[in-house]
Amino acid sequence: MNFDLALLGIAAVGALIFNFFVPQSWRESFLLTVSVTALFWLQPPLPIRWSGFLLPFFLLFLVIWSWWLTKPADQRSMDRQSWQTLAIVLGLVLLLACVRYLPPGWRPTLNRPPGIEVVGALAALFALFMWLIQGKKVERFLFGMLIIIGLFVMVKTEWIVVQISTVWRTLANQNPSLAASTDIFWLGFSYIAFRLLHTIRDRQTGQLPDLSLQKFVSYTLFFPALLAGPIDRAERFSQDWDRMSELTADDWPRWQKGLTRIVQGLGKKFILADALALGLSLNPTVATQTDSVFWLWILLYGYAFRLYFDFSGYTDIAIGVGILFGIELPENFDRPYWQSTITAFWQRWHMTLSSWVRFYVFSPLSRTLLRRKPRPSPQLIVFVSQMATMIIIGLWHGITINFLIWGTWHGLGLFIHKIWSDRTRKWYRQLQTYPRRLLLWTWFTRFITFHFVVIGWVWFVIPDFASAVDLLGRLVGY
Numbered sequence: 001m002n003f004d005l006a007l008l009g010i011a012a013v014g015a016l017i018f019n020f021f022v023p024q025s026w027r028e029s030f031l032l033t034v035s036v037t038a039l040f041w042l043q044p045p046l047p048i049r050w051s052g053f054l055l056p057f058f059l060l061f062l063v064i065w066s067w068w069l070t071k072p073a074d075q076r077s078m079d080r081q082s083w084q085t086l087a088i089v090l091g092l093v094l095l096l097a098c099v100r101y102l103p104p105g106w107r108p109t110l111n112r113p114p115g116i117e118v119v120g121a122l123a124a125l126f127a128l129f130m131w132l133i134q135g136k137k138v139e140r141f142l143f144g145m146l147i148i149i150g151l152f153v154m155v156k157t158e159w160i161v162v163q164i165s166t167v168w169r170t171l172a173n174q175n176p177s178l179a180a181s182t183d184i185f186w187l188g189f190s191y192i193a194f195r196l197l198h199t200i201r202d203r204q205t206g207q208l209p210d211l212s213l214q215k216f217v218s219y220t221l222f223f224p225a226l227l228a229g230p231i232d233r234a235e236r237f238s239q240d241w242d243r244m245s246e247l248t249a250d251d252w253p254r255w256q257k258g259l260t261r262i263v264q265g266l267g268k269k270f271i272l273a274d275a276l277a278l279g280l281s282l283n284p285t286v287a288t289q290t291d292s293v294f295w296l297w298i299l300l301y302g303y304a305f306r307l308y309f310d311f312s313g314y315t316d317i318a319i320g321v322g323i324l325f326g327i328e329l330p331e332n333f334d335r336p337y338w339q340s341t342i343t344a345f346w347q348r349w350h351m352t353l354s355s356w357v358r359f360y361v362f363s364p365l366s367r368t369l370l371r372r373k374p375r376p377s378p379q380l381i382v383f384v385s386q387m388a389t390m391i392i393i394g395l396w397h398g399i400t401i402n403f404l405i406w407g408t409w410h411g412l413g414l415f416i417h418k419i420w421s422d423r424t425r426k427w428y429r430q431l432q433t434y435p436r437r438l439l440l441w442t443w444f445t446r447f448i449t450f451h452f453v454v455i456g457w458v459w460f461v462i463p464d465f466a467s468a469v470d471l472l473g474r475l476v477g478y
Contacts, residue, residue, distance in 0.1 A: 005270075007042075008262070008317065011224070015258075015324035019249040027244050029088060031218050031325060036060065036092050038223035043187045048165065049172040053113035054122075055186050057093060060221075061126045062148070064089070066196045067216040068130055069144040070203040085214040093119060141204040145197055152193050155186050157399040188226040190396060194356055195220045199234050201360060209235050222327060224318040228311065230332040230352040240327045247326045254323060261320030268313030276306035282461050293477050300475070303461050304454045308337065311350075337453070340445040341421075342413040345453060353393060362389040382418055387411035397460075402468055406459035413452055 014034060022030045039056045046052040064086070078086075097119040100112050113119070154160050158181040165179035199216070202208035211219070211234060219237045247254075280302035290296050312333040322329045336349035346354050362385050369381045376384075387408065394407020421428075431438050455472070462468040 008266075008321075011321050012324075015321065018325055019247065024245045024247070027247070027326075028214055028218070028241070031222075031244075031327075032085065032088060032214055033092060035218055035221040035223045035226075036089055037096070038226060039188070039221050040093075040096050042223075042226060044185055046183060046185065047174075047178075048168050048183055049174060050112070050114045050118075051168065051184065053097070055184070057119070057122065059186065059189060059192060060089065060093070060217075061123075062151075063192065063196065063217055063220045064213070065126075065130055066144060066148070066200060066220075067211070067213050069140050070199050070208060070211070070216070072203075072210075082213040085212070085217065089217065090123060093123070141200055144200050148193050148196055148200075152189070153399065155184065155189055156395065188221075191225065191229045191231055192220050194231050194353075194396075195234070198231075198356065198360070202234070207235075209238055211238065215241050222322070222329075224321040224325075224327075225329055228314050228318070229350075230315060230318070230330050231356050232329055232352070236330065237327065244326045254326075258320045258323035261316045261323065263320075265313045265316030265318075265320060268309040268316060270313075273306050273310035273313055276302045276309070281306040284462055284467065287462060287467070287471050291474075293475065296471070296475055300454055300457065300461075304337070304457050307457065307460070308333070337450055338446065339449055340442050342410065342417050342449055342452060343421075345449055346410070346414070353396070357389050357393055357396075361392055362386070365389075379419065383415050386414045386418070390414065400463075401465050402459040402463065405465075405468075406456055409456045409459065 018027065018030055039060060040053065043052050043056050046055075094116055097113045097116050100115065154164065161181045161184050162179050165181075165183035166176045168183075169176045169179055199208055199211070199220075215238060216234075218241070219232070219234055222232070222237070225232060280299065282296070282299035282303040286299060287296070290299060315332040319329045319331070330352055332351050334348040334351065336345050339345045339348060365388055366381055366385045369376055369384060388411075390411035391404060391407040394403040394405075394410070397403050397406075431441060455475075458468050458471055458475075462471055
């Protein structure tokens with residue numbers, strides 16, 4: 001994750017300015033400005049000319065276009081506030097483009113942008129595209145979702161990224177033979193894409209509240225959640241946004257709550273996770289250099305806890321920073337390794353992602369299968385829905401064979417647990433009358449659940465199929 005203490009210090013200064021010096025009526029515009037600027041500033045440097053600037057620029061256009069798609073058909077005209085927001089966004093982009101004329105050490109972004117004339121021309125082309133699409137007789141919701149899903153598949157598939165890099169390098173007069181999958185790293189796209197799909201789908205079903213352009217852009221680009229989530233929902237964000245003008249600088253319980261979460265996150269990320277990363281965490285290099293079965297397991301445990309402390313630590317920091325700005329992001333972790341079933345694990349690990357996929361994949365797919373004639377068996381409906389849900393969660397991390405297997409692994413685990421719990425419900429009710437037996441059974445199932453999850457992390461930490469299979473064999477002494 002592209003995160004360090006300097007960035008946190010800047011966020012803290014921004015929170016002080018926001019609370020003590022920004023007038024209440026300007027707070028929405030301030031948050032919009034900070035979030036748009038962060039989109040460009042946090043983008044890591046890329047080797048292809050202009051790519052580090054153009055990728056955030058394309059993403060910003062995608063966000064604005066998605067807002068246009070989610071507007072009700074009878075409200076597609078731009079009001080005064082929308083034009084003001086568009087002017088702020090365009091002005092920020094042009095201002096950031098001007099830094100190409102500054103020395104590298106003075107640039108707010110690490111990537112040199114193209115000239116203002118190029119940025120202006122691209123903005124005009126995008127505006128023309130929006131106008132042309134508006135006039136086409138297409139199902140705009142479906143079209144928008146297909147565009148976002150198509151882009152997601154492109155940036156998550158390694159060989160497609162290499163092909164895009166080859167073409168881009170050729171157009172930029174750079175050596176195409178150096179094209180690599182690391183040439184295109186689109187900061188925050190995984191999380192922003194799911195937020196956009198959520199808003200488009202909810203507009204299609206009539207559940208999305210009316211969102212101004214300012215609120216929509218700030219929701220999708222809210223800067224604490226850019227790097228690693230969580231995936232907030234528009235209706236929940238909208239409630240906090242509407243109360244932003246009521247915030248007072250001397251709300252000390254809010255400061256205490258936000259700073260406490262930040263300190264907790266710092267401890268998890270920079271003390272626990274980083275300490276494990278120094279030598280007690282599995283990685284591809286260490287896996288090939290370790291022959292002891294005992295130490296392979298220790299390193300795999302270390303990787304499991306490093307992953308948890310790193311991810312949940314950042315989430316705590318993001319939630320804490322959000323609280324300082326009046327936006328309380330949703331929780332994402334709740335003691336996942338302490339759970340006694342794989343179902344409970346997924347109710348407490350990356351909760352916003354699992355909730356998103358459950359709401360937009362599992363439930364619609366289950367309802368579709370239930371309406372089929374003849375209706376499939378209940379077991380088949382559960383199997384197909386759970387496998388589809390977990391495979392999508394796996395491929396969300398990257399379209400590779402290892403992530404596909406990881407998603408399948410958890411899908412099978414959830415299905416087996418569902419069948420087991422259905423067939424042992426009577427026995428489990430009887431077990432609850434024996435407290436000691438129940439306690440022993442709970443500890444046993446925690447042990448099984450934890451190791452099921454830990455073994456699955458092998459497909460996460462090892463990048464290729466053959467090496468992952470080899471490591472799984474060596475973990476059992478083969």
